[in-house]
Amino acid sequence: MKSAEEILAAIKTALPEAGVELVPNPSPSAQHSLRLDPAHALAVASFLRNDPELALDYCSNATGVDWPGKEITEKVKVTKVVDGVETIVEETVKRVQAGYLEAVYHLYSMKHAHREIAGPVVLRMRTVNRTDQVELPSLTPVWRSAEFQEREIFDLFGIVFTGHPDLRRILMWDGFEDHPMRRDYVDPDDFEYEPTPHDEVLKRAEQHKANTGVTA
Amino acid sequence: MAVEPDLKIELGKQGVFVTTISEIYNWGRKNSVWPMQFGLACCAIEMIATTMARYDLARFGAEVFRPSPRQADLMIISGTITKKMAPQVVRLYNQMAEPKYVIAMGACAISGGPFKQGYNVLKGIDRYIPVDVHIPGCPPRPEALIHAFMTLQARIDAQPLTGGDRPRHLDADAQGLFPVPEQGAHDLEPPVNRLVWPLPAPSTSGKPTGSCE
Numbered sequence: 001m002k003s004a005e006e007i008l009a010a011i012k013t014a015l016p017e018a019g020v021e022l023v024p025n026p027s028p029s030a031q032h033s034l035r036l037d038p039a040h041a042l043a044v045a046s047f048l049r050n051d052p053e054l055a056l057d058y059c060s061n062a063t064g065v066d067w068p069g070k071e072i073t074e075k076v077k078v079t080k081v082v083d084g085v086e087t088i089v090e091e092t093v094k095r096v097q098a099g100y101l102e103a104v105y106h107l108y109s110m111k112h113a114h115r116e117i118a119g120p121v122v123l124r125m126r127t128v129n130r131t132d133q134v135e136l137p138s139l140t141p142v143w144r145s146a147e148f149q150e151r152e153i154f155d156l157f158g159i160v161f162t163g164h165p166d167l168r169r170i171l172m173w174d175g176f177e178d179h180p181m182r183r184d185y186v187d188p189d190d191f192e193y194e195p196t197p198h199d200e201v202l203k204r205a206e207q208h209k210a211n212t213g214v215t216a
Numbered sequence: 217m218a219v220e221p222d223l224k225i226e227l228g229k230q231g232v233f234v235t236t237i238s239e240i241y242n243w244g245r246k247n248s249v250w251p252m253q254f255g256l257a258c259c260a261i262e263m264i265a266t267t268m269a270r271y272d273l274a275r276f277g278a279e280v281f282r283p284s285p286r287q288a289d290l291m292i293i294s295g296t297i298t299k300k301m302a303p304q305v306v307r308l309y310n311q312m313a314e315p316k317y318v319i320a321m322g323a324c325a326i327s328g329g330p331f332k333q334g335y336n337v338l339k340g341i342d343r344y345i346p347v348d349v350h351i352p353g354c355p356p357r358p359e360a361l362i363h364a365f366m367t368l369q370a371r372i373d374a375q376p377l378t379g380g381d382r383p384r385h386l387d388a389d390a391q392g393l394f395p396v397p398e399q400g401a402h403d404l405e406p407p408v409n410r411l412v413w414p415l416p417a418p419s420t421s422g423k424p425t426g427s428c429e
Contacts, residue, residue: 180336
């Protein structure tokens with residue numbers, strides 16, 4: 001199997017207009033992934049599947065990742081004129097990095113499986129934000145196996161896949177409104193008696209006590 | 217009025233068989249408790265093993281697993297009850313004819329088990345329906361299920377047919393239907409049936425209070 005860099009070069013040769021970039025993985029596994037531009041994702045996915053050299057015909061896994069927005073505090077060196085003398089002053093700058101949702105696909109090739117197996121080819125797509133612009137193109141038309149897993153991502157993370165043949169909730173019921181795998185999900189206060197509450201459970205017990213006024 | 221055991225044996229030696237209506241009635245009931253063919257998770261595998269030749273639950277009168285709640289007397293809650301499944305479990309229980317019994321099998325069925333703090337698992341089926349016998353274990357061995365079944369048989373045998381402790385099907389005023397929870401926007405509504413499950417007060421000190429509200 002080709003490395004992520006080689007696949008990236010192949011995509012750039014075949015589809016020069018598609019925005020694809022390498023997301024490096026600094027860990028020892030070095031499982032780099034390819035981040036697709038949602039506008040061209042379907043074209044790139046079809047290329048990856050149909051290209052005889054790559055023939056990535058099997059999507060083994062699709063999952064979601066939630067990246068909440070975070071406030072980053074940075075120390076920036078700024079030149080300022082203090083008392084008529086130009087000096088370098090360190091200033092603390094806070095900026096808010098917008099969060100986004102991510103869909104991750106793992107691809108293998110059944111056709112070339114007899115060669116070496118060097119892990120999956122990882123595709124990523126990111127939404128614009130976490131609230132209203134959460135559409136991504138569905139890759140189910142390319143890999144049929146993504147159908148239920150995209151439904152699961154829709155259910156648990158709230159990514160809306162455009163072009164999906166049957167986008168409904170799959171694990172939670174239809175009337176359910178939350179997305180439980182999002183980092184800011186607050187589960188209902190249905191705490192019940194625990195013989196030895198500790199850590200997170202103790203916090204929930206105390207919260208429940210404060211909410212309901214039940215004294216124990 | 218019960219017959220004294222010694223007198224019964226003595227009369228039996230003389231060829232006289234003495235019994236009471238409740239004895240005959242409960243003897244018949246306890247030896248033909250038919251469970252419903254209904255499994256939820258991995259505990260169901262142990263339940264299936266219990267019915268097979270090695271453990272053979274049929275020896276105790278649980279002869280056939282009925283695929284319809286209308287023909288079943290016993291509901292074995294074998295496995296995790298998700299919040300998506302809970303309304304269907306209560307609905308099946310409502311569809312069973314009286315007298316009906318429930319065995320909650322395994323850690324998940326009695327308390328939510330390892331998934332207790334999760335967003336999608338019910339913290340025990342006894343929030344919505346009355347449970348007669350609880351079996352701990354993850355999953356319980358077939359012997360544990362047989363023991364629970366024998367416990368249930370002993371309970372049926374000891375039930376008086378009149379008075380305050382009489383079974384629900386002999387009490388015209390007893391509640392027969394249990395409210396089926398609705399699947400709401402964030403959780404099941406109501407999250408618990410207070411008539412069945414008076415919630416023990418939560419303890420934050422680390423010591424069990426052991427008292428009910």
